[in-house]
Amino acid sequence: MSANDRVLIDQMIEEQRNSLTVPLSFDETFERFACEHALHGFGLSDEEVEAGVIGGGNDGGVDGAYVFLGGRLLHEDSDVLQNPSAAANVEKGVQLTLWLVQAKKSTSFSELALDKVASTCSHLLDLEADESSLKVMYSEDLIARFRLFKVALRHLLKRHPTVLIKFSYVTRGEANEVHAKVQAKAKLLEAQFDKAFAISQGEVEFLGPAELWKRASTLPSYTLELPYQESITHQTSHIALVTLGDYIDFLSDDTGTIKSHIFDWNVRDYQGNVEVNREIAAALQNPTAPEFWWLNNGITIVCSQATSVGKRLSLSDVQIVNGLQTSYTIHETLRQLYDADPSDPVFQRLVQVRILVTADQAARDAVIRATNRQTAVPVASLRATDDIQRQIESYFLEHEWFYDRRKNFYRNQGKPANQIVSIPLLAQSVMAMGLGQPDYARARPSSLLKSNLDYRRVFSEKTELAVYLWLARAQRHVDEFLQTRPTPMSRSLYTNLHFHLAMLGAVKIIGGVFNDPNELKNAARESIFPSETQLESLLESLQEQFASFQLTHNYGPDKAAKSSEFVHYLTMNLGYGSLARGR
Incomplete structure (x- = not known):
């Protein structure tokens, strides 16, 4: 590797930072860049990469954590975790992978980083560990990622999976000049992963600017x-x-x-x-x-x-x-x-x-x-080819936004990441704001449209195309507000509440709760979005009601965020009324 590789990578990260409406810090952008390219072969979308980033403190030396089954990203609502028959149909011997990433902008690789990950994994891979005690040491974001892996392992035991635990250590140092002591610690960490379960094996890799540059500059070939x-x-x-x-x-x-x-x-x-x-x-x-x-x-x-x-x-x-x-x-x-x-x-x-x-x-x-x-x-599985999907894509293009009904199509064309909207994200935005069900949007990150009934509710020909674009822009507006506040929000709290805040923003504009997306057509035509001041006030009220609801109902944060009871509690207590909702 030469110093030129580091210069090129730094430039690429700066370009990625500046492409965002509200740039992240260099460190935050480097973490996302490292996760994206450590997982280069999986073709993850920007949203999927972002979902695995561990934000805030108490990260245990892990900046990104992802779980794959047979090379496919697992979500908390994936069929194999919800449906016993789906788990029973998984191929015997399938590989279950826990992939961890640490990204440091330092120009070397250290023993301390490997020691920290070793300690973290010894605690979080323990199937008998008490999560309440783990929360003292580790963030909820990190615990949730390991929980997903352990739940998947339990569900799939009868299919005799193989387990791979992989750690990508990413810095701006030279991966081909790692000190012998650091290499020795890497071997010890691999051995620890090998022994974690009878069916597991471990792998540690070092990635520096040369390796990152090779991956980042290689687009998937379609020829x-x-x-x-x-x-x-x-x-x-x-x-x-x-x-x-x-x-x-x-x-x-x-x-x-x-x-x-x-x-x-x-x-x-x-x-x-x-x-x-x-x-x-x-x-x-x-x-x-x-x-x-x-x-x-x-x-x-x-x-x-x-x-x-x-x-x-x-x-x-x-x-x-x-x-x-x-x-x-x-x-x-x-x-x-x-x-x-x-x-x-x-x-x-x-x-x-x-x-x-x-x-x-x-x-x-x-x-x-x-x-x-x-x-x-299933009819809903053909959704990307529907007329409504192509109409939305065309309308977005006319307004220089990009509806990614073909995964990563626009990212591979180099379009701005903050103006690319996937089918799942638009569906969640419609569900949260247009239909007044942020709980449902939160609970179904990957399976919202598997039901044909839900699909028809979300993608209705009665909804004006301008409203779909407004909903996408409004959700992106809310997400960027949350990600750039002076007081950062933990990844788990962000995941639980960003759809609820988006709903409150829409309700604030309309003046009451509603469940028809076309109620937003005037806001869409006039490009009216909640202001930063309004969002700050709404967020303060939302967090207060979220904490109060959990205490009153003895719910954990995930259960509360996925509960329609909380949406009713929230809108009633804030004076917006409530709707009887069917699904």
């Missing part, structure tokens, strides 16, 4: 090559037979991990050890089975261009829109064998791949809907 054996071509599109070995190469990055970003437009996630995937795996593992492509419907890829030279297709803007279950099952079942013996006969078997060439987004959406109608997919 890929796909070798094929035979093909039929009609105009610019193709149907190809591809060997399983070549398809595994197509799916895998340099580390052998599946390229999750080429599935961003798929309408559902990998379902794990469900019957259809077990059948696919059995067909792959049976050497006497008929040709694989006889037994499988194949893969559908949409792209903007496909060029064939010497039985190799060069594809631009690749997205796999149908065949995610097949793709992941091929990768999960055969990846290790392919690494060990790529000449095994199984890799000469064939899978059918359709390559549909169109740059027309409406046509791509039609393909996604049509190819996924053949199997049982």
